[in-house]
Amino acid sequence: MKKAFALLCFLLFTVSAWADNGYDLWLHYSKVTGTKLLRQYRSQIVSPLILGTSPTIQKVREEFRKAITVLLDNTTTSLEPSQTRTVFMVGVAAAAPHFTNAVTAAELKTAGSEGYIIKSKPGQTYITANTDIGVLYGMFHYLRLLQTHQDITHLNIVTAPKLQLRLLNHWDNLNRTVERGYAGCSIWDWHKLPGYIDQRYIDYARANASIGINGTVLNNVNANATILTAPYLQKVKALADVFRPYGIKVYLTARFSSPIEIGGLKTADPLNGEVQQFWNNKAKEIYELIPDFGGFLVKANSEGQPGPQDYHRTHADGANMLATALEPYHGVVIWRAFVYAAENPVDRHKQAYDDFAPLDEKFKSNVLVQVKNGAIDFMPREPFHPLFGAMPNTPLMMEFQITQEYTGQGTSLVYLAPLFKETLESDTYCKGKGSTVAKIIDGTLEGHHISGMAGISNIGSDMNWCGHPFAQANWYAYGRLCWDHELSSDTIAEEWLRMTFGNENKFIATAKAMMLQSRETMVEYMNPMGLHHIMGTGNHYGPAPWVSDQKRPEWNPVYYHKADSAGIGFDRTATGSNALAQYFPPVQQQWNDMKTCDEKYLLWFHHVPWTFITKSGRSLWNELCYHYYHGAENVKAMQQTWNSLQAYVDAEQFSHVKQLLAIQYDEAVWWRNACLLYFQTFSKMPIPAGYEAPAKTLAYYKSLRFPFAPGN
Numbered sequence: 001m002k003k004a005f006a007l008l009c010f011l012l013f014t015v016s017a018w019a020d021n022g023y024d025l026w027l028h029y030s031k032v033t034g035t036k037l038l039r040q041y042r043s044q045i046v047s048p049l050i051l052g053t054s055p056t057i058q059k060v061r062e063e064f065r066k067a068i069t070v071l072l073d074n075t076t077t078s079l080e081p082s083q084t085r086t087v088f089m090v091g092v093a094a095a096a097p098h099f100t101n102a103v104t105a106a107e108l109k110t111a112g113s114e115g116y117i118i119k120s121k122p123g124q125t126y127i128t129a130n131t132d133i134g135v136l137y138g139m140f141h142y143l144r145l146l147q148t149h150q151d152i153t154h155l156n157i158v159t160a161p162k163l164q165l166r167l168l169n170h171w172d173n174l175n176r177t178v179e180r181g182y183a184g185c186s187i188w189d190w191h192k193l194p195g196y197i198d199q200r201y202i203d204y205a206r207a208n209a210s211i212g213i214n215g216t217v218l219n220n221v222n223a224n225a226t227i228l229t230a231p232y233l234q235k236v237k238a239l240a241d242v243f244r245p246y247g248i249k250v251y252l253t254a255r256f257s258s259p260i261e262i263g264g265l266k267t268a269d270p271l272n273g274e275v276q277q278f279w280n281n282k283a284k285e286i287y288e289l290i291p292d293f294g295g296f297l298v299k300a301n302s303e304g305q306p307g308p309q310d311y312h313r314t315h316a317d318g319a320n321m322l323a324t325a326l327e328p329y330h331g332v333v334i335w336r337a338f339v340y341a342a343e344n345p346v347d348r349h350k351q352a353y354d355d356f357a358p359l360d361e362k363f364k365s366n367v368l369v370q371v372k373n374g375a376i377d378f379m380p381r382e383p384f385h386p387l388f389g390a391m392p393n394t395p396l397m398m399e400f401q402i403t404q405e406y407t408g409q410g411t412s413l414v415y416l417a418p419l420f421k422e423t424l425e426s427d428t429y430c431k432g433k434g435s436t437v438a439k440i441i442d443g444t445l446e447g448h449h450i451s452g453m454a455g456i457s458n459i460g461s462d463m464n465w466c467g468h469p470f471a472q473a474n475w476y477a478y479g480r481l482c483w484d485h486e487l488s489s490d491t492i493a494e495e496w497l498r499m500t501f502g503n504e505n506k507f508i509a510t511a512k513a514m515m516l517q518s519r520e521t522m523v524e525y526m527n528p529m530g531l532h533h534i535m536g537t538g539n540h541y542g543p544a545p546w547v548s549d550q551k552r553p554e555w556n557p558v559y560y561h562k563a564d565s566a567g568i569g570f571d572r573t574a575t576g577s578n579a580l581a582q583y584f585p586p587v588q589q590q591w592n593d594m595k596t597c598d599e600k601y602l603l604w605f606h607h608v609p610w611t612f613i614t615k616s617g618r619s620l621w622n623e624l625c626y627h628y629y630h631g632a633e634n635v636k637a638m639q640q641t642w643n644s645l646q647a648y649v650d651a652e653q654f655s656h657v658k659q660l661l662a663i664q665y666d667e668a669v670w671w672r673n674a675c676l677l678y679f680q681t682f683s684k685m686p687i688p689a690g691y692e693a694p695a696k697t698l699a700y701y702k703s704l705r706f707p708f709a710p711g712n
């Protein structure tokens, strides 16, 4: 008896220990709870008929079977035609007249090449689209409804993605390190490819397809030309073959100097005939292997990368040369605008605009320019990049960073949808009020034929893919916003929580509130009031606002905060660098007066006296102290919140997040203390009474080193 009990305990323990290691992501199917709901689902989903035999439709079938077997706790649901009066049909509209009877031509037009239609009434369900991939997306949407316990008897959904290129950018190196990766090694095992296809590649594709991501750039923007050699292209082809049924195209970063490194040429000058021929041949070679290859992503003349300016050519010359090579195959060039020159005395904020805005009409039609959300670099909070709105003739792609290089790296619970939304909803006023960044990148403002968004991936070889269990939410949110940038952060968080952790309302409400607050909390304890780029050098881990010894001025935090005895902040108005002039006048007006400037951006645009009275009535110094302390306190509150949710979460997941929150709290206190002690050397003002005094000295914080911090 005792033995049996011990065995039972062992089994229970083992099952729960393995039950939720996070590998399933948001595709964590579990039995629908609630008898009424289960009854509804079981009566609606009877003898589902999935029409078609293509590889994509096979995936639809596999996923559907896998999901409903668990969700409906039903191993017997047949996928054969039904003799009953219940109809449940899935497939492309052309496959059966039932579909075209159920939906209108206008609805199919709206769905386009990737969208889908879901219609239901009691006893009848149709999931259809113009294409196989639309059907797959529709199926995932339907499963999401089941996973989140929605009523499925009166559905009338017609949807299409707002953006065409919905890409992940992996900053993965060929040796499996990941630049700014905090979740283990690269998931691409180049050495064993093409022979060994890891199950992860398939699950990666499933997860991406489930949120509508349709492209992946496999390698780092700081590129290695080896990826373009014949043996590596075979490896790339193997991945492309895995991803194809899931509607995911492969893209590669192209090192601009490849003609020299792997082509035996002496130059990479884009106007040189041999160089052009090298790229034309390379494109041909790639498309013979991978007929649906997406195209090239290029980082050129930035942070030491080679580029056309090495030959006194423009970014457009470089991009157009590659665009010509890809054009016959309908490939695109995605050219990054993240550039700042080594020896440029101009405010870094202004450099990309200065380089790119004049090139607006110079790019070929298969070139997109990929612009980071802000002009500096994925900071916890940045005003939108002034290039949005400044290049009406060029399709601009958004580049967001999903990996948390500057937003807490691998240890912090920071839900990034509010950051993404803040940028997308910003009004550029380029064509009057309502010219939002979202409308620029989705192409609707200027009527572009092509549009896209890129997210720097946070995926690695960790069991749960993203390191921090909550970092999965950022991958999810990014994909959902690519499909529909009008979705709210709240909606997306709720979907993700329900799909990942289950549907307990108390859990959802509490965890969601914590997620929604988390980004602002991080801003408060790291970079309040428009401070930016004050992190550690190289690894970008932790605070180091004092660093001033880097050889390039803009690599030094002191360049950005400019603290002195008079005040703190970067004057980017007409009396300073005048970066503000790169924005349209109504935006300038919002930010050009320190008395009216939104305090979120105050120190981004102004050098503000320590004694300046802020909107709260506190002096600037006291306000900074308030934010730093408030942010750290909020992390403590997050810890308490998480502890209150223990009963709702798998033990392994619970403990994982709990331990990381403890680290996050220590890091928040460290940011707060280090920054305030350092800035205090200029303000000469006391930390207000009532706040606990920093535990360590400034010298101590300055002495900290992290030579093996990940991602560097």
Ligand code: BDP
Pocket (backbone or CB within 6 Å): 179, 180, 221, 222, 299, 303, 338, 377, 378, 405
């Ligand atoms: C910076 C990263 C660096 C990247 C660079 C980029 O620190 O590792 O190479 O962005 O976007 O934020 O190219």
